[in-house]
Amino acid sequence: xxxxxxxxxxxxxxxxxxxxxxxxxxxxxxxxxxxxxxxxxxxxxxxxxxxxxxxxxxxxxxxxxxxxxxxxxxxxxxxxxxxxxxxxxxxxxxxxxxxxxxxxxxxxxxxxxxxxxxxxxxxxxxxxxxxxxxxxxxxxxxxxxxxxxxxxxxxxxxxxxxxxxxxxxxxxxxxxxxxxxxxxxxxxxxxxxxxxxxxxxxxxxxxxxxxxxxxxxxxxxxxxxxxxxxxxxxxxxxxxxxxxxxxxxxxxxxxxxxxxxxxxxxxxxxx
Amino acid sequence: xxxxxxxxxxxxxxxxxxxxxxxxxxxxxxxxxxxxxxxxxxxxxxxxxxxxxxxxxxxxxxxxxxxxxxxxxxxxxxxxxxxxxxxxxxxxxxxxxxxxxxxxxxxxxxxxxxxxxxxxxxxxxxxxxxxxxxxxxxxxxxxxxxxxxxxxxxxxxxxxxxxxxxxxxxxxxxxxxxxxxxxxxxxxxxxxxxxxxxxxxxxxxxxxxxxxxxxxxxxxxxxxxxxxxxxxxxxxxxxxxxxxxxxxxxxxxxxxxxxxxxxxxxxxxxx
Numbered sequence: 001x002x003x004x005x006x007x008x009x010x011x012x013x014x015x016x017x018x019x020x021x022x023x024x025x026x027x028x029x030x031x032x033x034x035x036x037x038x039x040x041x042x043x044x045x046x047x048x049x050x051x052x053x054x055x056x057x058x059x060x061x062x063x064x065x066x067x068x069x070x071x072x073x074x075x076x077x078x079x080x081x082x083x084x085x086x087x088x089x090x091x092x093x094x095x096x097x098x099x100x101x102x103x104x105x106x107x108x109x110x111x112x113x114x115x116x117x118x119x120x121x122x123x124x125x126x127x128x129x130x131x132x133x134x135x136x137x138x139x140x141x142x143x144x145x146x147x148x149x150x151x152x153x154x155x156x157x158x159x160x161x162x163x164x165x166x167x168x169x170x171x172x173x174x175x176x177x178x179x180x181x182x183x184x185x186x187x188x189x190x191x192x193x194x195x196x197x198x199x200x201x202x203x204x205x206x207x208x209x210x211x212x213x214x215x216x217x218x219x220x221x222x223x224x225x226x227x228x229x230x231x232x233x234x235x236x237x238x239x240x241x242x243x244x245x246x247x248x249x250x251x252x253x254x255x256x257x258x259x260x261x262x263x264x265x266x267x268x269x270x271x
Numbered sequence: 272x273x274x275x276x277x278x279x280x281x282x283x284x285x286x287x288x289x290x291x292x293x294x295x296x297x298x299x300x301x302x303x304x305x306x307x308x309x310x311x312x313x314x315x316x317x318x319x320x321x322x323x324x325x326x327x328x329x330x331x332x333x334x335x336x337x338x339x340x341x342x343x344x345x346x347x348x349x350x351x352x353x354x355x356x357x358x359x360x361x362x363x364x365x366x367x368x369x370x371x372x373x374x375x376x377x378x379x380x381x382x383x384x385x386x387x388x389x390x391x392x393x394x395x396x397x398x399x400x401x402x403x404x405x406x407x408x409x410x411x412x413x414x415x416x417x418x419x420x421x422x423x424x425x426x427x428x429x430x431x432x433x434x435x436x437x438x439x440x441x442x443x444x445x446x447x448x449x450x451x452x453x454x455x456x457x458x459x460x461x462x463x464x465x466x467x468x469x470x471x472x473x474x475x476x477x478x479x480x481x482x483x484x485x486x487x488x489x490x491x492x493x494x495x496x497x498x499x500x501x502x503x504x505x506x507x508x509x510x511x512x513x514x515x516x517x518x519x520x521x522x523x524x525x526x527x528x529x530x531x532x533x534x535x536x537x538x539x540x541x542x
Contacts, residue, residue, distance in 0.1 A: 178472045185456045186468060197457060201449045202473040202499045228473045271542070 010264065013039050017084065017260050024260075025091040027109050032256040033094060035144045038132045041194075041265055042258035043070060043083070043123035044235025045093055046242070047111075047251040050075040053120035059162035059241060060122065066159065066169050066237035068125040068193045070268075076117030084262030089121045094257040097239070102246035111251055119251075124235045126258050127172050129194035129265040130187065137187045139180050143221045149256040150174065152217035152234055156208030157199070159237060164245035171199060171231040173212065175223040181230050188232065193268040200231040207231065217255040281535065284310050288355065288531050295531075296362045298380050303527040304365065306415045309403045312465075312536055313529035314341060314354070314394035315506025316364055317513070318382075318522040321346040324391035330433035330512060331393065337430065337440050337508035339396040339464045341539075347388035355533030360392045365528040368510065373517035382522055390522075395506045397529050398443050400465035400536040401458065408458045410451050414492050420527040421445065423488035423505055427479030428470070430508060435516035442470060442502040444483065446494040452501050459503065464539040471502040478502065488526040 006014070017037045023029040033042055048056055053075070060067040071083050080087045090112045098106040098114070108114075127150065131141045143150040150172045157169040176184055181201060189197045200207050212229055213220045217236055223229055236255045253259065277285070288308045294300040304313055319327055324346070331338040342354050351358045361383045369377040369385070379385075398421065402412045414421045421443045428440040447455055452472060460468045471478050483500055484491045488507055494500055507526045524530065 178474055178477065179470065182456055182469055182472055185453055186460050189457050189460075197453055199450065199453075201453060203449055203497070206449065206497055226474070226477055 013037065013264070014262050017262055020260055021087065021092045024094050025088070030094045030109050030257070032149045033258045033260055034128055034131070034149060034256060037260045038135070039265055041070065041083070041261045041263045041268060042126045042128045043261060044126050044238070045089065045251075045253040045259055046122040046124070046238050047089065047119050048122070048247055049249060050118045050120050052247045055163040055165055056122065056238070059159070059165040059238070060124065062160040062162055063237065065196060065199060066233035067235065068195060069122065070125050070193055071121075071123040073121040075120050078115060078121075080121065080123065083123060083259075087259070087261065089259070090115050093253045093259050095254040097252045097254050099242055099247070099250040099252070101248060102243045107254055114249070114251065123259060124238070125193040125195060125268060126235050127195050127232050128258060129268060130191045132265055133187050133191060134184055137183060139176065139184055139187070142175055143219070146221065148219035148221060150218050151212070151215035151221045152236055152255060153209050154216050154240055159241060165241040167237070167240035167244045169199070170217070170234040170236040170240055171207070172234045173215070173221070173229050173231050175221065175227040175229050177227055181228055184230055190269045190271050191265070192270060194265070195233045195235070198230050199233045202228045204229055204231070284308065284535070285533050288533055291531055292358065292363045295365050296359070301365045301380050301528070303420045304529045304531055305399055305402070305420060305527060308531045309406070310536055312341065312354070312532045312534045312539060313397045313399040314532060315397050315509070316360065316522075316524040316530055317393040317395070317509050318360065318390050319393070319518055320520060321389045321391050323518045326434035326436055327393065327509070330430070330436040330509070331395070333431040333433055334508065336466060336470060337504035338506065339466060340393065341396050341464055342392075342394040344392040346391050349386060351392065351394065354394060354530070358530070358532065360530070361386050364524045364530050366525040368523045368525050370513050370518070370521040370523070372519060373514045378525055385520070385522065394530060395509070396464040396466060396539060397506050398466050398503050399529060400539060401462045403536055404458050404462060405455055408454060410447065410455055410458070413446055414490070417492065419490035419492060421489050422483070422486035422492045423507055423526060424480050425487045425511055430512065436512040438508070438511035438515045440470070441488070441505040441507040441511055442478070443505045444486070444492070444500050444502050446492065446498040446500050448498055452499055455501055461540045461542050462536070463541060465536070466504045466506070469501050470504050473499045475500055475502075
């Protein structure tokens with residue numbers, strides 16, 4: 001009987017992730033997962049009835065920068081073994097948004113009571129994966145340094161629609177000096193499954209953002225006078241498309257409160 | 272007797288380069304080489320007496336982004352066989368600047384009368400190599416599209432000094448939409464021997480540039496309202512250091528009028 005060897009480095013990360021997921025499952029942790037379990041992939045979550053899943057799958061394929069698919073479950077299957085040992089999507093996200101006919105009606109910390117054999121789970125890559133890569137490259141990620149959720153904005157940049165799913169792209173914003181912004185582009189280019197390179201830089205007015213200090217999701221993060229804002233596509237983009245598509249039921253994570261997996265960020269890197 | 276096979280693609284480029292160098296050598300072409308012989312490495316030139324060459328070599332090693340060395344000759348050797356068959360540095364640059372004690376005193380189209388057995392030639396990579404890569408990536412390079420020399424600016428960013436060689440970094444500027452600027456960073460990152468990724472983006476005021484339409488070298492190039500300026504380190508940087516170091520004699524190319532070699536830009540790429 002053989003098994004794949006796991007490095008002691010990875011073993012330590014897995015224990016961190018499993019402990020965190022146990023706390024989340026027990027309802028003891030309901031906060032933002034930014035900066036937690038660094039080194040491991042975190043995921044945006046979208047759960048839809050199977051008769052809406054096909055259209056949403058096309059939506060992800062048409063918008064791979066905002067919706068980089070890293071896993072899709074079979075209908076009714078709550079486990080995601082390819083992302084981590086024992087992950088149960090019904091309980092292992094810190095907080096969920098429940099959308100009924102496109103309206104956000106409730107937040108919950110466990111969705112077992114809503115689960116049925118038609119539910120399909122989509123897991124999309126998340127910018128928290130590249131935040132760890134930015135920090136390893138010596139760059140300061142201000143939202144982490146300030147202990148805040150990242151700033152998110154609904155832009156004027158349209159997604160490519162799929163049937164009823166349509167809407168504008170949501171982006172995250174991180175401020176950097178111009179030299180660090182260039183480095184951040186290089187570092188995140190390696191990680192297309194975590195939204196990859198930025199989609200915009202320097203000119204929020206050109207993508208419909210009037211006030212950088214008034215994010216539509218998450219927390220405000222200061223931009224210093226000698227910095228430029230850098231914008232990455234965000235896995236909250238589907239929540240806008242769901243608002244527009246109005247499926248009878250849809251469950252997502254609450255922005256910033258992600259699924260923590262057992263897989264390494266480096267497994268997402270193309271170089 | 273074996274010889275290395277040359278693709279018909281490269282053979283065509285070599286014939287273009289050799290024809291261009293013959294015209295330059297004959298004094299029939301004295302203009303900017305921007306956009307000419309696309310696909311082949313062009314070089315910035317610095318020629319110094321051997322007793323100044325060591326300090327300048329260190330200067331290049333200390334400032335590899337503005338001064339990416341691609342060839343250094345032995346004292347008195349006018350040929351550069353590693354860069355091209357028959358290249359004679361005394362005649363094969365469209366126009367030369369002659370600096371005496373750091374002062375630009377004359378421009379010439381042939382320096383044979385000034386050559387002696389102490390002259391050392393330095394060839395530095397040039398942004399014209401990455402302009403071809405940008406165009407191949409589908410990006411519009413405005414200075415080429417307008418038939419102008421690129422805009423160059425002396426910035427407030429200091430180089431690392433070596434003995435008497437010191438001064439600020441000279442940059443080239445190209446305007447792009449934010450999305451194209453991000454792509455341009457990705458493309459030029461592959462070419463560290465052609466100045467690599469930009470050194471600055473978006474905020475000319477932070478690097479001592481007051482007026483983008485008043486370049487210190489080259490031509491002015493318009494920046495549209497929905498664009499941001501992107502700045503790359505430039506091989507004219509040594510000409511500022513030479514002005515400050517005041518060697519008894521120094522010969523350079525005239526900015527924008529480069530040595531065209533027989534080597535492929537792709538030979539400079541790291542990925």
